[in-house]
Amino acid sequence: MTIKKKVAGTVLTSLLSLAIVLTGCGSNGGNSTNQGASTNTSENAAAPAASDSASTSENTTTSENTTTEPAKELEPVELTYYFPNTPQKDIQLVEDELNRLVKPKINATIRLKLIDWAAYDEKMNVMMASGEPYDLAFTATWSNNYFQNVAKNAFVPMNDLIDQYAPDLRTIVPDIFWKAVTVKGEVYAVPNFQQATAGYGYQIKKSLADKYNLDWKSVKSLSDLTPFLDTIKKNEPDQIPWSWQDAFLMGPPIFGMEALGDAKTPGYIYLNDGSMKVVNQYDTPEFKAYVTLMRDWFKKGYIMKDAATRDANADLKAGKVALQIGQIDLDSIDFQDAYGSMPAGRMSIQNPAAESYDFKFVQPLLTTDKAAATNTAISVTSKNKERAMMFINLLNTDKEIYNVMDWGVEGKHYTKIGDNQIELAKDSGYLLWAGWEFGYMGNAYYLSTDKPEAVKDDKGNQLWINLNKNATPSNALGFVFDFTPVKSEKANVDAVIEEMYKALSSGSVDPDKYLPKFIDKLKGAGADKIIAEKQKQLDEWKAANK
Template identity: 35%
Template sequence: MVNKKARSTRSLFFMLALVLITSMLAACSGGNDKPNNSASSATPSNTSGNGKEDTAKQEVDGIDISKPVTLKWYMMTFGEIPADQDRILTAINKYTQEKLNTTIDMEYIDVGSWDTKVNAMLTTREEFDMIFAPSWRWFRSNAQKGAYYEITPDALDKYLPQTKALFTDAIWDSTKVKGKYYAVPGNKDIAEAWGWVWRKDIADKYGIDMTKVKTFQDIEPILAKIKEVEPDLVPIDENQEPLRGRTYFETLNAGNWTLRTDNDSMELVKLYDQPEALEMRKLWYGFYKKGFIRKDAATKRDVDLINTGKVFASWMQLKPGKDAELNAAAKGNPAFPKDAVYAQNIVTEPYITNDAALGSSTAISSTSKNPERAMMFLELYMNDKYLNNLINFGEEGVDYTKVSDNRIEPIEGKYSLKGMNWAYGNQFLNYLQPGEADDKWEQFKAFNSSAIPVKSLGFFFDEEPVRKELNALTAATSEFAAMYWGLLDPDVYLPKLEKKEKAAGMDKVNEEVQRQWAEFLASKGQTANQ
């Protein structure tokens, strides 16, 4: 996924709720153990290994494509637009024109500008066709507002049959908003697990065994040592909220309510009332006071500690090979120390959340003039190995050298998505890169298949009935944002936060959460105490 580093700036109310619960972002999809690389019924199938076609098609299995179409596609980037992007787009369009009589107009928006620009596009009803629509970037809210095109079951069968087969019904259900499909999932790690990433070169230098570190209590003496012997390093990344990772609680994205993970009860509990939550908040604030967290964390939110190698340890969402991805991305940053290298240790069991399938999903805009062709392109994008690797890695012999059937060596300074491959379609079609295990995709399959569904799988809180109160809560609680980064004493500020929330309408929000939760359980034939 993201390199982490794709973090959502949700409404402050929800950020604080998640903060004090578990999680923000991040991104991922699935239920797929057997990626299918053959052409689908809606995808042209006479493709040679080099991606060349004899003639441009006028129809695809009975679907008329005689009209040439250009699709505008908005995609997120976490830095500069990839080098040589125009050349790659020309190659993409040569291929998609032959296959679907379709060309692509790719537009990149930096993650820092994403919310502002996308909100403006949706508000003015700008005409475009496809957009990166992950769960951690307002997917459900935008779908509820009518921003996205509904993909009907018939359309799914007609235009996206092979993509449909990539995922289980449960994963497709996660793309539903009020019972209707609004996105195509990305095919990657569908499970979520958490653990430590650390500077292995530094740990080896001082004989530190990070594989034995399981908790934040375990790591405290190590952070103290790093602060002493490596004063230029930040001991721990403040963005890695300690309540994230389903260690105690299960995120609902619904107010300050949560489910405990240490029992079978389906009864919602208030996060603020749980002793473990307060303990972890105090521990995190203690890290700040001891200098383990950046002192300017609240005012300088754009500092990239990972890709510059400025941090020793991070608690983050992991998957098999995440450390290799981080190393590959960071090596392209001139600020990253020459001998620096990251290692990882997954601590929590993998689990499937409501947002897991949508960590890198794509939506079709409701303003699209050609939604059927957009679906046909997505079918090609998700299932065609040549197109997948062209988008992800560029052109063979120009951007990379192919060293074996499924492994490449990128060429320095040429086209690269720089760690963003997780966001582009079907990762199981990706070539392997240096440092990645030969059995990387087999590891992904095992990781996905071992994941445990969360207790709240299928529950999505509809914010509309309490939109007014949520807006008021955002305004009323903005002064407590620093609690997210461990910069405020919870003994002092948590009571103040609760008081402000109550005055802004939290009781009404809580009632609505409980009402919707009861309806959800009833639809499954359950009660809260089962």
């Protein structure tokens, strides 16, 4: 899901990631500020936990900078900081407030360079190609591509900088996240610790589940939804039984697999295969069963005829969606267990009258694209690398500084209604909905719409922090595929996928006739060579990481 821009109404509940729309990333009913940038992409059993001192936001934040020299002993410098979002009217006011806080601590003036989503990648590519100086930048697996830029030597190696100027980051960010951004033993960006793990499941409108007494907690696979969809189709003519979004590319773990690189390109591994044999995911029994199920749902009218091009968000806003797939971190049952009450559900964020039950039937897994989904890097062109690291440290350890970047200026863009809770101003000139871009999200203020149970004792944050710590790590966590040796084959394969995939995955065509043609064309375009190259690189990575 390549994100070109974020819309405030949808980023609370989902994130459009590299190639496809991931619905349901949000955690309505918990802390609505803590919506991660997990790419669509998908999360893990025993992630190495952060130290006990990092288990609560109050223990991992500080209003004093304890890892840098006193500001009066530092020469004044100016740092440029590039990040993507929707242009904001009050960006200068926020910059001024940020510098009021930052300058006394590290004697640096920060120049905020907010670039529109649609232009960010191109802007950064041009700057790096020309050698134009800058200091800090947002980088991810899906935007300003982290691993490609590391290969181009665009970012500064950080191990020594972190140890000297920001050692607190080693405890705030769990080891498993550092592993995901480590390339040949060196870290080139600081992970913004955020809601990075997710399981997979579905959302069902509460009113319909209750009306027809549907056992929504019993679902273990997509096919279990068939009788629910049939009930809706027969009795609710104004409802779309299944708001189609491609479950296969959105959530390979639903099918027991994991993508290596982007989800579309041939070359997955099975989650339970310790040997990590790379397979063509489109030529597997799981994919055939999936497209066969979609064809059945399509023919029965559960999926709209124009599903492949339909605006799913418009249907949600109109309250027309009965069920849909979801990338779900914490579901309705998790929140009920934590707070003692059932939340309104993710569908209600698009339409408050359309409350939903959210249920995950695939448990959280942490993959490389999730753990490295949002980071802050220092440019090799920076003349003040040490000071840039000091600023990154402040974004992660200073609650006040973090929340200026997140929510803006107190009294202008929000009003505090508690020690750790705010009410947003109407028609605000600074509203990003993207705290995951900047630093440690455990520092984020709660919103007035968050449940009191979430705010009390910081329970809302602790839910997702614990989820990150306890999620099962992928067997290939830390592996990144370099497409360079097969870039021509990738371009050819991408063209075949663009031509044929959606018709298959939406159920629009007969898979018995169309799937063999699709697989043959992929092979002709070079799929086997890509898979062989993935296997080679994966084997080398395994040998180097024993």
